[in-house]
Amino acid sequence: MANKRASLESITLLGAGLVGSLLAIYLKRKGYHVTVFDKRPDLRKTGEVGGRSINLALSRRGYRALEEVGLAGEVQKLMLPMKGRMMHDEKGNLTHQPYGKEGQVINSISRGRLNDLLVTEAEKLGVKINFGEKCIDVDLKAARVQLENSATGAVSKVTSDIVIGTDGAFSALRNVMQKEDRFNYSQYYLEHGYKEISIPPTASGDFAMDHQSLHIWPRGKFMLIALPNLDKSFTCTLFFPFSGQPSFExxxxxxxxxxxxxxxxxxxxxxxxxLAGEYFKNPTSSLVTIKCYPWSSHGKTLILGDASHAIVPFYGQGMNAGFEDCRILNEVIEEQDGDWPAIFEAFQKQRKPDADAIATLAFQNFIEMRDKVADPDFLLSKKIEARLHQLFSTRWIPQYSMTTFSDVPYAEALAIGQQQSAIMERVMKTPNIEVTWEQLDFEAIVNALDQRKITLKTQ
Amino acid sequence: MANKRASLESITLLGAGLVGSLLAIYLKRKGYHVTVFDKRPDLRKTGEVGGRSINLALSRRGYRALEEVGLAGEVQKLMLPMKGRMMHDEKGNLTHQPYGKEGQVINSISRGRLNDLLVTEAEKLGVKINFGEKCIDVDLKAARVQLENSATGAVSKVTSDIVIGTDGAFSALRNVMQKEDRFNYSQYYLEHGYKEISIPPTASGDFAMDHQSLHIWPRGKFMLIALPNLDKSFTCTLFFPFSGQPSFExxxxxxxxxxxxxxxxxxxxxxxxxLAGEYFKNPTSSLVTIKCYPWSSHGKTLILGDASHAIVPFYGQGMNAGFEDCRILNEVIEEQDGDWPAIFEAFQKQRKPDADAIATLAFQNFIEMRDKVADPDFLLSKKIEARLHQLFSTRWIPQYSMTTFSDVPYAEALAIGQQQSAIMERVMKTPNIEVTWEQLDFEAIVNALDQRKITLKTQ
Structure with a gap:
């Protein structure tokens, strides 16, 4: 629903990446006058993705936002559903672990093609997107952005009513906010980096492995994963320590x-x-978690997506969280009737605990993926949880499902998951659990959990 | 001892504050060619202290470094010894709690006068200090600093072998380092700010209160403190929440x-x-804890003091920690025989755990000062600890004494203190401890502690 005041108000977005271009669509549909600046060239012309990972996992939260702006059909054409994890052990033996129940999948999607779709849709709606314009300073009180054209070096200033930074983990807007008094901020890097290596289609033009799985080679302190692409290749990512034995070094x-x-x-x-050609040519990238607060300044500027909460990629939720930011901001604009200082205050207050929670979950999933998925006790506990979920489908929902297949706030998914872990830790101490687990009193286990009914979605 | 290579090497220091000017003295005495740039004007001419707190508590660690560079005599003239805390309750009743044993004092000292002394001494040794030169960029690999003159606006570049940032909590050098890959960083602000208010000498020209104490008005969620000055005034600092009831707001x-x-x-x-004139005129300042790592980059640059580890002021250790940095860096230069990449690596590795520890201790002391010092149980436990220390002077040393009157690394003081707290928590559960405490088996209590002999110093 378009807001009455919207047509009078101008919004500048910094960054035409996934979150920036989706937000531009949301805001334009509301009636705001939206202009976007991105320091990179138009990726539809260059075909580059700016050194970021090639494919991503789109799940419920991201899909819901795309659906809301009417792009479900277009996006579906880009999606490759993955039904579960396929674990590869050191001997090449495979174990499959479904992500959820029938129909519950996560979707491998090309970052570049999804971004193209969103940028094109935004332009179709009338959003003006200016590429090759780097933000070099922001006057937070005046909502004035200073830009440098990467081709000509020309510097220009743009003043609007609102400036929103969707300019990623190294946000220029956030860098300015960081110098404001009482701005809390942290950036922490993992000891691990990552490197991408491709698996082309086979000679007969087919996928080299099962294309309905996310493949994992869990090796304790490091791991390799692979996601399928539309062209029947896979993109592998090696998550590996920077130094030590073994490591990139x-x-x-x-x-x-x-x-x-x-x-x-x-x-x-x-x-x-x-392998060697790509390994020694491709960059080794680092993995950072960024937290900060507040996300808004002077009632005129806001940061969103990776700019306010960059996370490690192990839960496949970075893009989904950013898209959910857009959906929630859109709701809050309605609720606060277009009053920007109130919108920013309400949005950041509501969303900050969820951003912190998904940062925690993403880090925990790294430990789980690289280490625990190869552990028989872990696999048994997942089997018991699956049974609990089968018997009590709205009362015991595995944390992975809450995060991936529902709209439950991340902070709740984390809190419920922590309760479940504590309960499962006690359950796993049952003598001979490996053989007796089917005789457990499943109802008693579910009753130990604080109750909240959650509905799961297939998309 | 001057290093052979020293006379060949040039060092640029950013910041002529307390730590920068002391480090300049250390390095000049070693034979290095030292140049200092500071964005502020020469404070000996302006009489300002740049909006920082007026007086500080100098204790063992800081004094040791000053003594090492031959300034003990000069510094003593500026010191006002404080033997303990004087607590003021809501009715104006006083309770005195000594900091340590006879002769163990902390010293109120004027930031401005100590800084003047250090800058003058550095210049006397031949260090060139350039005021009004603001660092606007640093090329970390080239050790090249770009400076802007605040009077003329002229921009100049200075290249040296080594650049060291002693430019405080908002370090320009650290801001550049923050953009390097894999630089961990956090800045966290307290919900409390502070404001200074003065207590002039009495009509008869004397101190208005006991001048051998640090005065505290502990009030739970906030507090007021007062430190004596050489001119027989006191400087009071109100540590108070920014918002809520009551607060600055x-x-x-x-x-x-x-x-x-x-x-x-x-x-x-x-x-x-x-009171009202000063309260409504003086600034309300914020309180930040800054952590980062690594402290050095490309074997050519280092940050030190508040630039690498800014802490809240409640343990009176900010300056002391910075001066101890200088002393330890000086030692490491000897040990590594002037090999700078090795010096930086060894220094940061040794010193980072101590910087983290004093940040924790400083925050804990805020809780202790504003809240616990008014609690009878806390006071009793301090009395028991004092007895333990009296009986076993090298085996049970209160954490405050280790931090304030010894050179034990902060990380060790924190670890031993945590053990002591756990032991004291059990002791305090003894029935009727208020009346029976003198009958405790003190030897058994001390034996519960992992043993390490620590020597305390009076200065």
Whole structure:
């Protein structure tokens, strides 16, 4: 619903990435005058994705926002559903673990193609997107942005009613906010980095592995994962320590690299025709968690998405959280009837605990994916949880499902999950649990949990 | 001892505050070619202290460094020894709690006069200090600093072998480092701010209160403190929430202010002739804790003091920690024989846990000062600890004494203190402890503590 005051108000967005272009669509549909500036060139022309990961996992929260702005049909064409995790052990043996029940999937999607779709849709609605315009300063009180054109070097100033920074983990707007008194901020890097390596289609033009799974090679302190692409290739990502043994630092040449893959990921080597070429050419990227508060300043500026809460990628929720930000901001604009200082205050107060929660969940999932998914006790506890969910479908919902297949606030998903973990820890101490688990008193287990009914969605 | 290579090497220091000017002295004495740039004007000419607190508590760690560079005699002339805390309750009743044993004192010292002394000494040794030169950028790999002259606006570049940032909590050098990959960083503000109010000498020209104490008005969620000055005035600092009831936000005018002081700090009101004038004129400053790592970059730059570890002021250790940084860096330069990349690596590795520990201790002392010092149980436990220390002077040393009167690394003081707290918590559960405490088995209590002998110093 368009707001009465909207047509009078101008909004400048910094960043035409996934979150920025979706937010532009939301705001334009509400009637605001929206202009976007992005420091990068138009990615539809260059075909680059700016050094970011190639594919992402789209799940319920992100999909819901895309659906709200009428893009469900278009987006579905880009999605490759993944029904579960396929674990590869050191001998090449496979174990499949479904993500949820029938129909509950996460979707591999190309960052570049989704971004293209959103940028094109925003422009179709009348949003003006200016590429190659780098934000070099912001006057927070005046909502005035200073921009530098990357081609000409020309500097210009743009003043609007509102400035929103959707300019990612290294947000220029947030850098300015950081110098404001009483702005809390942290950036923490993992000891691990990541590197992408591709698996092309087979000679016969097919996927090299099951394309309805997210593949994981969990190896304790590190892991490899692979997501399918529409062109029947996979993109693998090696999450690996920067230093130590083994690490990015410890593999010096093709011989060492191949020997390491041969002993550690034996079943994948044959599918990587250019392993060494890509490994030594592709960048090693770092993984950062960024937290800050407040997200708004002087009632005129706001940061959103990675700009206000960058997380590690292990829950596949970075984009989904950013898209959910857009949906919730849109709701809050309605609730507060277009009063921006009130909108910003209400939005950040509501959303900050959820942003903190998904940061925690994302980090925990790293430990789970690289380490625990190979542990028989962990797999048994997941089996018991699946049974609990089967018997009490609205009363015991695994944390993964709440996060991935529902709209429950992340902070609630985290809190309920912590309760479930404590309960499951006690359950797993039952003598001979490996053989007796089907005789557990499942009702008593569910009754130990504080009750809240949650509805799961397939998309 | 001057290093052989020292005379060949040039060091640029950013910031001629307390830590910068002391470090300049240390490095010049070693034979390095030292140049300092400070964005502020020469404070010996302006008499200002740049909006920072007026007086500080100098204790063992800071004094040791000053003594090492031969300034003990000069510094002593500026020191006002404080033997303990003087607590003022809501009725104006006083309770005195000594900081340590006879001769163990902390010293109130004027920030401005100590800074003048250090800057003058550095210049005397041949250090060139350039005032009014603001660092606007640093090339970390080239050790090249870009400066802007505040009078002329002229921009100049200075390249040296090494750049060290002693430019405080809002360090320009650290701001550049923050943009480097894998630089961990956090800035967290307290919900409390502070405001200074002065107590002039009495009509007869004397101190208005006991000048050998640090005065505290502990009031639970907030507090007032006062430190004596050489001119027989006191400087009071109100540590108070920014918002809520009561807070800086809740006192709107002279009437409300005076009524609040009348009911909350009744015994001090008469000594503050210009309470409202100062309260409504003086700034309300915020309190930040800053942590980061690494402290060095490319083997050419280092940050030190508040620039790498700004803490809240409640343990009186900010300056002491910064001076101890200088002493330890000086030692590490010797140990590593002037090899700068090795010096920086060894220094930051050794010192980071101590910087984190004093940040924790400083925050804990805020809770202790504003809240616990008025609690009878707390006072009893301190009395028992004092007895333990009296009986076993090298085996049970209160945490405050380790931090304030010894050179034990802060991280050790924190760890031993945590053990002591756990032991004391059990001791305090003894039935009727208030009346039976003298019958405790003190030897058994001390034996429960992991043993490490620590020597305390009077200065």
């Amino acid at each position: 410890s593999l010096h040449n093709e011989k060492e690299l191949v020997a390491f893959f041969q002993s550690t990921f034996p079943d994948i080597l044959a599918y990587m025709p250019d | 809740s006192l709107h005018n002279e009437k409300e202010l005076v009524a609040f002081f009348q009911s909350t700090f009744p015994d001090i009101l008469a000594y503050m002739p210009d």
